[in-house]
Amino acid sequence: MTDDGLASLLRQHRRRLGLTQEALAERAGVSARSIRDIERGGRVPRRHTVGLLAAALELADEHRTTFVAATEAIARRRTAPLNPLRASTGPATAGPVPRQLPMDVSDFVGRDEVLREILRALRPDEPSPRLVVISGPAGIGKSALAVQTAHRLASSYPDGQLYVSLHGTTGQPLDPSDALAHLLRSLGRPDGAIPGDAGARAALMRELVVDRRLLLVLDDAAGHEQVAPLLPAGSSAVLVTGRPPLTGLPGSTAVDLMPMGDAAALELFTRIAGRSRVEADPGSVAEVVRACGGLPLAVRIAAARFAAHPQWTARLLADRLGDERRRLAELRHGDLAVRTSLQLGYQALSAPAARSMALLGSLPVATFPEWAAAALLDVPAATGAGMLRELLDARLLDEVGVDPAGQLRYRFHDLTRLFARECQDAHDADGESRAAVIMRAATIWLGIARQVREALQGQRLYLDDPRIAAALGDDRVVHAARQRPVDWFEAERETLGSLVLACADAGGHGIAGALTGTMADFCELRGHYTDWHRMSSAVLAACRRSGDGPGEIAMLRSLGFAQLELDDLDGALEQLRAARTLARQLGAYPSAAMAAKEIGYVLGLVGRLDEAEGMLRAAEEELDRIGRQDTRALALTNLSFVLRQRGELDESVEIARVAQALGEAQRSRFVQAYAGRGLAGALLAAGRGDEAAGAAQRAAELYREIGDPIGEGQSLRALGEAFARDPARQVEAERLLRNAADLFREHPYPWGLALTELSLGELLARSDAPEAADVLRSSLRFWAAEAVPALQARALVALAGAEERRGRDARGLWEQALGHYSTIGSPAAAALADRLSRAGRVGLDD
Known part of the structure; x- marks a missing residue:
């Protein structure tokens, strides 16, 4: 067939069927421009010949005879350059044209x-x-x-x-x-x-x-x-x-293929179940779709069941699927069943791989590292990796990728995980329930976590429970984790938290408390205060249910410290005092001493300086007596802060230096950093800016080395305050303060951010920067909400100065500041009252 003949046939049949050139182009697998050129009488490119002829065959089946001839002609054109020997012997005999494709899916969506x-x-x-x-x-x-x-x-x-x-x-x-x-x-x-x-x-x-x-x-x-x-x-x-x-x-x-997105899954459900029923309760339908985990088979089954039961509400279906214990049973309709499709893959596994799936699926975790399989089955690492590979090949497990600690991680699809739990339930007869598997897994993670915590360079809280034994863990896994301790805890944070909650719920308060105590130092280091609070609350309740006094003391302290970091100072005091009282009753003197140190710190923050000083001096003596010198250094640093607030600046500096020396003697980088930051604050208050800058700089470096962004931010703030005293270093001071604020935003720490905004606002106010008042008001709102009188007063003084520089009346601000300073007995109260009196705004006796 000539090019002109083929072009004519295409044009005739396209027009008979009412197709556009674009529609024909799509069928033929060519561009619309090619179709236009051909129909105008152009040459048919050899590479398009077969596609065009195929389109003609599909469009005009009634002209079969004509196109069979064309097929043979095109076949000769196609084979000649590919096989010249065949061209000399004639075309191959044509066989039947099979059309074996299954019926197309009419409700196909997404992808x-x-x-x-x-x-x-x-x-x-x-x-x-x-x-x-x-x-x-x-x-x-x-x-x-x-x-x-x-x-x-x-x-x-x-x-x-x-x-x-x-x-x-x-x-x-x-x-x-x-x-x-x-x-x-x-x-x-x-x-x-x-x-x-x-x-x-x-x-x-x-x-x-x-x-x-x-x-x-x-x-x-x-x-x-x-x-x-x-x-x-x-x-x-x-x-x-x-x-x-x-x-x-x-x-x-x-x-x-990955699971479908929410929008595509919802559209599939809608096409099967009917739009009117979906629109009647879209919220419940969204829950149904989420329960299906983006698995088209599950969505199709759920929608088919819904369509088959016109009296059902979407809420009813959502509730039935919301119960994880029943979800797989609910995802069945006719001969379609999610469990059946999973069962096919599971039955093909070797016995060890099937067992590993059941054990790993029992864990209440979103992901797990490669070493977990070998650890749970107590087999060599290579054997465990082989089991995971078998699960991957069966597509019963997904590879997540490499985590921040360099570990390869895996996860089950939600529905596969439920199936794996059913498999573990079937193994209960072998003597190990799912709860027992979770406890055993927790001891494995605890053993590694304890060794990794040692590499964090600075145990702070001593909340771990030494009564709880743990597995030692694979030496290679531990060694690799200890090289990157912060990254390891970040990678395992969600897993550890899930294990804590699961153990507490299953009666394993001891292992749950030990895990929480082990994680506490890391949570405080990286600002994961909400996680810390959630774990501490759950384990405290479990310890009380079981009558575990020592565990209760540890979790009261843990919860108190978490509430302190979450700016719930009253709640923190309540928990810490309860911990000290119970510790004294049970003769747990180290815990009582550490609780005293923490109580004194909180009292100092809320401006109750006399109480704070008494509690911190008592804590320092008790900690010295029991030989806990690193914690004693922290208590002394807090005492230095209280003395600074009271205006006793020389003693504040002296005590801060003692704390720093203790940190050096203990070779604890964290204690050195903490004491150094406290020393910087004391020196700054004493007017010794250059010395303060040196101490703050060193503290920031130490905090950076141990991976503590909150401590680093606090030290940068102190360094910025020191530079702000030097007129030649104002630009550098502002940069440091803004860097500190960025750290507190990146690692949410409202207290540090508000304190940095206060320092930045003071600096900006001195240069009459327009944003100074807004920055100071933001800080003031925080201190007012937290009821911290010393910092409220300081923010009010700075804001009053900024307003006066702009020609505004600041009388009310000065008076409020005086009130707060007077409440805490600060030396600044007398100086401020004298200033106001001389200005004729308020008398000393008012």
Whole structure:
């Protein structure tokens, strides 16, 4: 057929069917511009010939005779340059045209980007090989996507579409030789003409299809060995689906399907269940979709059940799926069941891999590191890694990636995790319940966490419970974790917190308390105060239920400190005083001394300076007596702060130096940093700015070394305040203060941010910067809400000065500041009253 003849046929049949040039272009797999050029009488490019002819065949089946002739002509044009010997002997005998694709899914939604990627890879004008492998876990929609894609490509492959289910997940995968026999029959070969040898079958298959443009769909492949013999030669395209990724197939485009997004899952549910019922209660439907975890099979089942029960409400379905113990049982409709699809993969596992899945799935964690499998099963690391690889190949486990500590992490899909828990429940008869597995896992993480905490350079709170034994952990895992202790705790923070709550709920208050105590130093270091508070509250309640007095003391202190960092000063005092009282009753004197140190610190913050000094001096003596010198140094630093507030500046400096010396003697970088920051504050108050700057600089460096951004920010603030005293270093001071504020925003610490805003506002006010008043008001609001009179007064004084510089009346601000200073007995009260009196604004007796 000539180019003009083919162009004429295309134009005639397109117009008969009412198609646009763009629609024809899409069917033929060419550009709309090419269609316009051809219909205007242009030359038909050789690479487009077959696609255009295929489109003509699909559009005008009633003109079969005409187009059969055209097919033979085009086949001769196509094969001549590829195989000149064949051209001399005439065309191959045409076989049947198989159309084996399963019915298309009418409610297919989502996957638009992936679908476009596959269509591009399988276009007829793409160079060979045209091979796409779609992989993913059970129920993710691999087959639906493959069938949808195949139907869209059917017109581009006019010599037929073949479909074979390879039964890869059934436990009895189809033998490649049997699959080849099926394909050969589909291509017109009778049984008597099919060789018995698998290699000969594969060779014959390649010979039959080399001159054909076929689309082959191989669904549910088990692995490379099953697929490789089935791959055709020539211009055909192949679409493979399977749970394993099969990335080893040469020239393949790999597509690994992820769970659907919320919007696509909701649209799928709506198409099946009906829009009116969805719109009647969209909130409950959203809960249903979330319970399905983005798994198309689960969404389809839930929607089908909803559609089959017109009397059900969306709220009823959401509640049924909300119960994790029943969720898999609820996700069943007719012959569709999520549990069944998971069971197929589970049954194919080796016994050790199946056991590892049950154990790991029992853990109440979102992700877990690679070493967890070996640790739970008490096997070598390589054996544990092999079990995980088997789970990955079965697509019962997902690889998350490398965490901040350099550990490879894994996770189960929510529904797979529920199935794994069911598997563990079946193992209860072997003597280990799920609760026991969780406790055992907690001891494993505790053992590693204790050793990693030692590398944090500075135990602060002494809240761990030494009565609780822990596993030692793999030496290589521990060594790697200790090299990056902050990163390790960050990577395991969510896991450790989940284990704490699960153990507390299951009656394991001891292990839960030990884990909380081990994590407390890290939480305080990195500002994870909400996590700390949640764990402490849960374990405190568990200790009280079990009558564990020592555990209760530790958790009262833990909760008190967490509330302090969360700016609940009254709540902190209540918990810490209860801890000291109980510790004295039980003779736990170290705990009583540390609680006293913490009580004194809080009293100093709220301006109750006399009480604070008495409590801190008592704590310092008790800590010295029991030999806890590092904690004694912290108590002395807090005492220095209280004395500074009272105007006793020389003693404040002297005590801060004693604290710093204790830190150096203990070789504790944290204590040195903490005491150094306190010394900087004392020196600054004493007017010794250069010395203060040196102490603050050193403290900031130490905090940075141990990975404490909160301490670093506090030290940078002190350094900025020191530089602010020097007129030549105002710009540098402002930069330091803004850097400190950024740290407190990045690692949320409202107290430090408000204190830094106070220092920054004072600096800006001195230079009449327009933003000074706004910055100071922000700080003042915080101190007023926290009821910290000393800092309220300081903020009011700075704000009053800023307002006066702008010509505004600041009388009320000065008076409020005087009131706060008088309440705490600060020496600043007399000086401020004298100033106001001389200004004629308020008398000393008012």
